[in-house]
Amino acid sequence: MSVPHIGLYYFGALSLVLVGIYGVLVKKNLLKILISLSIVETGVNLLLISVGYITGRSAPILSEGIGPKQAVDPIPQALVLTAIVIGVATTAMALSVAITLYEKYGTLNIEEIRRLRG
Amino acid sequence: MNGQYASLLVALPLISAFFVPLIKGLGGRAIKYYLTLITALQAGVAAWVFKTVYTTGKPIIVMAGGWRPPVGIDLYIGHFAALFVLIVALVSFFMAIFSFDSVSTEPTDKYAMLFLLLMLGATGMIATGDIFNLFVFMEITSITAYALTAYNKTGEAAEAAMKYIVLGGIGSSFFLIGITLIYGSTGTLNMAQLAQLAGSINPTVIKVGLSLLVFGLAVEAELFPLNAWAPDAYQAAPHPVTAMFSAFVVKAGLYALARLVYLFSHAAGWDFILKLLVIMATLTVFAAEFSALRQRDVKRMIAYSSISQVGLIALALSVGSQLGVQAGVFHMINHAVVKTLLFLTVGYVGVKVGGTGIENFSGLGRKMPLTAFALTVGALAAVGIPLFNIFWSKVWIIIASIEQGYAWEAGVVLAASVVEAVYYLRLIHTMWFGGWDGMRIRESLPLGTIALFLVLLILAIGVYPNPFWTLAKSAGTDIFNVSRYIANVPLMGVGP
Numbered sequence: 033m034s035v036p037h038i039g040l041y042y043f044g045a046l047s048l049v050l051v052g053i054y055g056v057l058v059k060k061n062l063l064k065i066l067i068s069l070s071i072v073e074t075g076v077n078l079l080l081i082s083v084g085y086i087t088g089r090s091a092p093i094l095s096e097g098i099g100p101k102q103a104v105d106p107i108p109q110a111l112v113l114t115a116i117v118i119g120v121a122t123t124a125m126a127l128s129v130a131i132t133l134y135e136k137y138g139t140l141n142i143e144e145i146r147r148l149r150g
Numbered sequence: 151m152n153g154q155y156a157s158l159l160v161a162l163p164l165i166s167a168f169f170v171p172l173i174k175g176l177g178g179r180a181i182k183y184y185l186t187l188i189t190a191l192q193a194g195v196a197a198w199v200f201k202t203v204y205t206t207g208k209p210i211i212v213m214a215g216g217w218r219p220p221v222g223i224d225l226y227i228g229h230f231a232a233l234f235v236l237i238v239a240l241v242s243f244f245m246a247i248f249s250f251d252s253v254s255t256e257p258t259d260k261y262a263m264l265f266l267l268l269m270l271g272a273t274g275m276i277a278t279g280d281i282f283n284l285f286v287f288m289e290i291t292s293i294t295a296y297a298l299t300a301y302n303k304t305g306e307a308a309e310a311a312m313k314y315i316v317l318g319g320i321g322s323s324f325f326l327i328g329i330t331l332i333y334g335s336t337g338t339l340n341m342a343q344l345a346q347l348a349g350s351i352n353p354t355v356i357k358v359g360l361s362l363l364v365f366g367l368a369v370e371a372e373l374f375p376l377n378a379w380a381p382d383a384y385q386a387a388p389h390p391v392t393a394m395f396s397a398f399v400v401k402a403g404l405y406a407l408a409r410l411v412y413l414f415s416h417a418a419g420w421d422f423i424l425k426l427l428v429i430m431a432t433l434t435v436f437a438a439e440f441s442a443l444r445q446r447d448v449k450r451m452i453a454y455s456s457i458s459q460v461g462l463i464a465l466a467l468s469v470g471s472q473l474g475v476q477a478g479v480f481h482m483i484n485h486a487v488v489k490t491l492l493f494l495t496v497g498y499v500g501v502k503v504g505g506t507g508i509e510n511f512s513g514l515g516r517k518m519p520l521t522a523f524a525l526t527v528g529a530l531a532a533v534g535i536p537l538f539n540i541f542w543s544k545v546w547i548i549i550a551s552i553e554q555g556y557a558w559e560a561g562v563v564l565a566a567s568v569v570e571a572v573y574y575l576r577l578i579h580t581m582w583f584g585g586w587d588g589m590r591i592r593e594s595l596p597l598g599t600i601a602l603f604l605v606l607l608i609l610a611i612g613v614y615p616n617p618f619w620t621l622a623k624s625a626g627t628d629i630f631n632v633s634r635y636i637a638n639v640p641l642m643g644v645g646p
Contacts, residue, residue: 062312072319129312
């Protein structure tokens with residue numbers, strides 16, 4: 033199986049991170065900001081996976097014909113599983129807070145949610 | 151007893167948190183008694199660990215599942231971790247008692263659960279010896295902190311929590327990118343092995359990776375560009391939670407920051423990170439002090455004061471000498487004591503008088519004499535008046551920075567103290583000489599006892615600083631002396 037150069041993966045993952053950060057900084061709608069946060073997390077997870085990639089090897093699942101010598105580094109994959117779970121928890125927490133915000137302020141525009149300042 | 155029992159520090163709050171739904175059937179008070187019991191038990195375990203570490207002089211290494219590091223994850227409970235795990239447990243215990251009076255919003259069972267998980271997260275961040283495990287504990291801490299910030303269910307609380315979530319989310323992503331870069335160039339996540347391999351990493355990777363780790367932790371450690379959430383969250387969170395944020399959540403972040411930065415002290419390009427930290431710390435101090443000056447809400451004012459003190463700690467930690475780290479640790483201890491007292495008393499006034507605006511403190515000296523007295527002692531200590539504890543740690547920070555040739559850092563500390571004096575003296579003046587509406591409020595006995603205990607502790611450290619300075623010195627050496635850290639962790643198959 034031929035795969036593109038590894039640098040392409042790094043480039044793709046980091047551009048996802050940058051797209052996400054742009055969204056967090058520029059968007060005014062709270063839900064769009066939360067989606068951008070998820071995009072950042074996805075980008076980081078992809079970066080972590082591609083760091084563990086070794087050219088020409090397959091997924092680290094112990095099966096016929098796939099020993100330790102034929103698999104990629106399993107540690108980043110374990111880390112990414114953890115990171116995905118944490119990301120889901122953060123997103124769920126953020127959405128439940130967004131519901132409360134909408135109930136109290138009647139809007140999701142972050143320029144109108146400004147009672148705390150100074 | 152076997153040192154492996156120290157894993158109870160993490161296991162106990164985790165298991166007890168998930169038993170809360172069973173206690174729920176017994177009613178709301180039962181949950182608060184349960185919370186007090188568990189935090190007291192945790193304090194007992196922490197006291198045993200503290201005694202063991204300081205009498206044997208050797209750190210306790212807990213190996214998860216019996217696997218030796220770097221294959222298994224280890225908990226490293228050295229002099230610093232033993233001391234701060236004890237502080238975490240004691241502050242949690244005090245705040246569990248304070249929760250009886252101050253937390254009445256339902257559902258209190260969720261509150262107890264989140265409270266225990268927050269304690270667990272901070273304990274884990276301080277104790278862990280694995281960089282990814284640190285990330286997981288950091289996320290446990292921050293997700294429970296988001297939930298606790300939003301706990302009061304008001305619009306302000308949700309707004310503060312949302313700011314915290316967005317900044318925390320960005321911070322944790324930065325942290326994970328940092329871990330990725332460092333894992334990619336060393337192939338290990340164990341802190342001791344990372345320190346061993348630090349010299350062989352490419353300087354650019356160190357600069358970028360470590361800066362990302364620093365930025366990620368700066369959210370928890372409340373350093374300048376990423377601390378905009380802190381005053382809002384402090385103001386909106388329930389009173390005991392605010393005290394916990396200031397007393398140990400931010401300390402866990404600062405400790406992790408200092409530990410990671412000093413782990414790589416043999417790496418090329420390390421000076422760059424120290425310079426970055428110095429800049430961030432100085433800006434934190436100035437931004438927070440000048441914001442504190444114009445606050446009308448006392449809780450928010452003390453929140454800003456807390457942030458500026460954190461900046462001073464970061465300044466001391468980034469001096470880059472052993473004395474600097476020791477002074478920083480000493481300031482951490484003092485700051486934990488003083489800010490627990492201040493947030494306890496201010497929160498108590500908020501509960502009893504019905505608000506924390508400056509007008510609620512008018513005539514407090516006659517309305518609630520004991521609380522006003524404790525608040526006055528706390529305020530004088532925070533300014534750094536001699537005979538109070540923070541005076542000594544500020545002196546040591548100044549000595550450490552002058553010794554390293556950073557005379558202007560001493561100027562920053564002194565300038566911050568002057569600004570602090572202005573707003574704290576304004577508060578003290580309002581309390582004792584402001585108009586009194588003729589009301590007397592009965593003060594509760596357990597909270598009065600805790601406040602008096604903290605006042606006595608402040609005065610004891612202020613008058614006899616030496617035993618505490620010795621504690622801080624051994625804890626600071628634990629962070630600074632990386633070669634001893636490496637030697638203490640029994641790495642399997644690598645090194646001698």
